[in-house]
Amino acid sequence: MDFELNEEQKLIKEAASNFANQVLLPTILERDETQTFPTEEIKQLAELGFMGMMVDPSYGGSGLDTMSYVLAMEELSKIDAAASVVMSVNNSLVCWGLEKYGTAEQKEKYLPDLCNGKKIGAFCLSEPEAGSDATSQKTMAVKKGDYYEITGTKNWITNGSSASIYLVIAQTDPEKGSKGISAFIVEKDSPGFVIGPKENKLGIRSSDTHSLQFNQIKVCEENRIGAEGFGFTFAMKTLSGGRIGIAAQALGIAAGAYELALNYAKQRETFGKPICQHQAIAFKLAQMHTKIEAARHLVYKAAWEKDQGLNYDLSGAMAKLNASEVAMEVSVEAVQVFGGNGFVKEYHVERLMRDAKITQIYEGTSEIQQMVISRAILKD
Ligand code: CAA
Numbered sequence: 001m002d003f004e005l006n007e008e009q010k011l012i013k014e015a016a017s018n019f020a021n022q023v024l025l026p027t028i029l030e031r032d033e034t035q036t037f038p039t040e041e042i043k044q045l046a047e048l049g050f051m052g053m054m055v056d057p058s059y060g061g062s063g064l065d066t067m068s069y070v071l072a073m074e075e076l077s078k079i080d081a082a083a084s085v086v087m088s089v090n091n092s093l094v095c096w097g098l099e100k101y102g103t104a105e106q107k108e109k110y111l112p113d114l115c116n117g118k119k120i121g122a123f124c125l126s127e128p129e130a131g132s133d134a135t136s137q138k139t140m141a142v143k144k145g146d147y148y149e150i151t152g153t154k155n156w157i158t159n160g161s162s163a164s165i166y167l168v169i170a171q172t173d174p175e176k177g178s179k180g181i182s183a184f185i186v187e188k189d190s191p192g193f194v195i196g197p198k199e200n201k202l203g204i205r206s207s208d209t210h211s212l213q214f215n216q217i218k219v220c221e222e223n224r225i226g227a228e229g230f231g232f233t234f235a236m237k238t239l240s241g242g243r244i245g246i247a248a249q250a251l252g253i254a255a256g257a258y259e260l261a262l263n264y265a266k267q268r269e270t271f272g273k274p275i276c277q278h279q280a281i282a283f284k285l286a287q288m289h290t291k292i293e294a295a296r297h298l299v300y301k302a303a304w305e306k307d308q309g310l311n312y313d314l315s316g317a318m319a320k321l322n323a324s325e326v327a328m329e330v331s332v333e334a335v336q337v338f339g340g341n342g343f344v345k346e347y348h349v350e351r352l353m354r355d356a357k358i359t360q361i362y363e364g365t366s367e368i369q370q371m372v373i374s375r376a377i378l379k380d
Pocket residue numbers: 085089123125126131132133134135156157158178232233236237239240313362363364365368371372
């Protein structure tokens with residue numbers, strides 16, 4: 001594995017950093033406070049080619065590698081993890097899943113607008129009683145001739161109201177367990193589609209999270225992704241890549257909090273010298289820096305494995321488990337370095353600490369990642 005970024009990757013990293021500082025930073029405090037979706041900011045991200053980063057140019061994407069996507073996620077998340085989760089779900093759960101497993105017609109119909117920002121995608125797996133236990137799907141898709149009728153409730157859906165294209169996982173044959181689950185493309189204007197109220201969240205407040213109700217929604221057979229019964233494998237395969245994106249997000253949150261704390265510690269003085277010259281603070285910064293570097297290696301390794309065409313289920317789970325724990329630890333320490341100012345919103349570190357928590361929960365909790373990792377290492 002080569003640790004040197006190529007010229008294209010360096011440019012992506014720089015473009016993402018500039019965008020985060022020039023476009024996201026000026027509006028994030030207000031958007032976080034008022035839970036306002038970054039509509040304009042996401043349109044501009046699409047213009048940069050960041051909404052369909054890994055999609056083939058023939059479908060309107062940027063045709064970049066996973067490493068470039070991870071670098072962009074990391075830089076954006078240093079400033080604004082709410083905007084970066086919108087981008088992450090669109091890229092790694094919706095566009096990637098559709099491009100990998102969709103039919104030519106599905107790709108031609110849906111990918112261009114998902115890449116150019118005219119439409120945003122959402123991934124609908126979780127339910128009130130099927131979060132971690134994802135095989136316990138209650139949403140039903142009943143076949144009626146050449147269409148399915150979908151009925152059920154989905155919970156905690158990122159891009160819940162801002163999306164137009166929803167990938168929905170539902171039971172087509174409950175007798176068959178995980179093999180009786182299928183995946184569908186559902187459009188927002190389908191009769192019977194109801195968006196529940198927006199969740200009032202601890203963190204990533206500028207993203208929109210909703211429950212969704214499907215009341216006998218008609219979905220044509222052409223909108224099923226893969227064969228009947230393929231839906232659980234589709235969800236697991238898609239989430240394996242998604243976890244690399246969330247690991248990069250967690251890494252970015254940790255790095256953003258650390259950079260703020262480092263700069264503050266060089267300027268803030270107590271007892272006649274900058275606080276970074278007190279061992280208590282210098283050692284904290286040393287720990288934070290080391291944890292971030294270690295997390296970065298796991299995240300980049302997972303991206304590298306995906307780009308090499310290797311299996312990345314294990315490395316993605318390890319990268320997410322570790323980076324999300326590091327994001328939490330480092331952001332808490334960053335608040336501590338800031339002291340009283342760390343508790344005040346305008347210094348940004350308390351928001352990064354609140355945002356860090358979700359990375360231990362979504363796209364598989366830390367406990368689920370440990371389940372995936374332990375099963376992989378114990379399977380032989
Ligand atoms: N690739 C391919 N197949 C897989 C797979 C993978 N990565 N993981 C599991 N499978 C297969 C298994 O091999 C098994 O098939 P067989 O019966 O043929 O052996 C089948 O799927 C069922 O798997 P398990 O027996 O392992 O099922 P389980 O009930 O024990 O649970 C689990 C597996 C890994 C815990 C899974 O339920 C899981 O990942 N849960 C977490 C769900 C999750 O991440 N939700 C996130 C929601 S999306 C989100 O958060 C987006 C957002 O808003 C940001």
